[in-house]
Every structure is written in structure tokens, then in C-alpha cells.
Amino acid sequence: GESVGLHLPTLSVQEGDNSIINCAxxxxxxxxxxxxxxxxxxxxxxxxxxxxxxxxxxxxxxTVLLNKTVKHLSLQIAATQPGDSAVYFCxxxxxxxxxxxxxxxxxxxxxx
Amino acid sequence: EAGVTQFPSHSVIEKGQTVTxxxxxxxxxxxxxxxxxxxxxxxxxLLHFVKESKQDESGMPNNRFLAERTGxxxxxxxxxxxxxxxxxxxxxxxxPLGVLxxxxxxFGAGSRLTVL
Numbered sequence: 001g002e003s004v005g006l007h008l009p010t011l012s013v014q015e016g017d018n019s020i021i022n023c024a025x026x027x028x029x030x031x032x033x034x035x036x037x038x039x040x041x042x043x044x045x046x047x048x049x050x051x052x053x054x055x056x057x058x059x060x061x062x063t064v065l066l067n068k069t070v071k072h073l074s075l076q077i078a079a080t081q082p083g084d085s086a087v088y089f090c091x092x093x094x095x096x097x098x099x100x101x102x103x104x105x106x107x108x109x110x111x112x
Numbered sequence: 113e114a115g116v117t118q119f120p121s122h123s124v125i126e127k128g129q130t131v132t133x134x135x136x137x138x139x140x141x142x143x144x145x146x147x148x149x150x151x152x153x154x155x156x157x158l159l160h161f162v163k164e165s166k167q168d169e170s171g172m173p174n175n176r177f178l179a180e181r182t183g184x185x186x187x188x189x190x191x192x193x194x195x196x197x198x199x200x201x202x203x204x205x206x207x208p209l210g211v212l213x214x215x216x217x218x219f220g221a222g223s224r225l226t227v228l
Contacts (some may be wrong), residue, residue, distance in 0.1 A: 098207070
């Protein structure tokens with residue numbers, strides 16, 4: 001079946017660097033995408049979302065880019081901090097559905 | 113506002129035993145979801161309640177899993193009898209009903225199940 005996947009399971013960066021986490025999706029019916037952050041011992045927490053009528057959305061230190069042509073989603077974190085260390089999941093939601101489909105996640109490790 | 117709470121945080125049982133996980137959603141959230149994450153893999157959907165009704169249970173692995181949400185408030189997920197492959201972290205999430213905000217789930221911290 002169609003699924004959401006991630007290119008890099010682990011990403012290591014130095015504090016202060018910019019991080020880019022990628023996600024590929026295959027369900028062309030998906031029109032809403034969310035990035036979640038999961039810290040150790042906690043559940044996934046909402047970071048930022050984007051609808052399919054947009055190709056970029058910015059938050060505080062985070063930017064999500066959506067390329068519908070190649071079905072690709074990315075999360076950019078500026079000036080990465082040790083507190084950003086976590087597993088990041090992208091989730092896609094098809095139009096008319098209330099059920100997000102998650103991928104495996106990418107573990108981001110930030111070295112001081 | 114209290115978040116989504118789950119109990120227990122960790123349960124260790126032997127194969128063949130029964131475990132019941134509980135989830136208390138955010139007050140007023142009619143949508144309630146159960147997901148499961150097996151180590152290193154994706155967070156997989158199990159089922160979705162709207163109030164007390166099962167809206168979608170297509171992700172339930174087999175009939176050893178039983179979810180209930182009597183009264184449309186808290187939910188339980190029972191595994192009976194547990195098998196080794198049931199080990200993982202079970203997440204509960206909730207969201208309000210309606211178009212705005214319905215897709216943004218608030219997750220609990222999860223219940224880690226270890227079957228020996």
C-alpha cells in the first residue's frame with residue numbers, strides 16, 4: 001500500500017548548524033502534512049503543518065517545504081540546539097480523512 | 113489544561129497474559145486514536161473513535177486486541193492473550209471534532225508494553 005517514508009533514519013549535526021530532515025510520501029490524495037517531534041519518554045508533539053495549496057511555511061526556527069511534484073516534504077531547523085535532539089516524524093493526511101499516516105521517523109542528534 | 117494521559121507508562125507481562133491500557137483524552141475531544149510503535153519502525157494506526165463509536169478499526173492487528181470507549185470519555189485497549197510481537201509503545205491521541213484542528217492530534221506519553 002501507499003506509505004510515508006524517510007530518507008535518513010539518523011542525522012547528526014553540530015550545535016548551531018542548520019538541519020534538514022526529509023520525508024517522501026506516496027499518497028497523491030494527501031493534502032495535509034504535519035511534522036511531529038518526539039523526545040525521549042514523551043509522545044509526539046506538533047511542530048508545524050502545511051496544506052497542499054502551499055509550498056512553504058515558516059515557524060519559529062523551523063520551515064517546512066512541500067514539493068508536490070516529487071511528493072517530498074522537508075523540515076528545516078535553523079541554528080539547531082541540543083534541545084532539538086529527538087525523533088522527527090512526518091505525517092500525511094488524505095483529503096477527507098482524520099487519520100494521519102506516519103513514517104519511521106528520523107533521529108536528530110545535536111552535538112554541543 | 114490537562115493533556116492526554118496514559119496508564120500504565122510501562123507494563124511487563126509474560127506471553128499469554130492479559131494487559132489493559134488506559135487513555136484519558138483531553139476533556140471535550142471527541143476524536144480518540146490509538147497508535148503503536150514497534151522499536152525503530154513507524155507509528156502505526158490502530159483505530160479511531162468518534163465519541164463512543166469506532167469510526168475506523170482497520171489497523172487493529174487481530175482479534176486479540178479489543179478497544180472500548182464507553183461513554184465517549186476514556187478509552188481502554190486490551191490485549192488478550194499477549195504475544196511477543198505485541199511489544200512496543202502504544203500511543204493514544206485526541207483531537208476536537210470539526211474541520212479546524214481535527215487533524216492535529218495531541219498525543220499522550222505512551223504506554224510501553226514488553227511481552228516476555
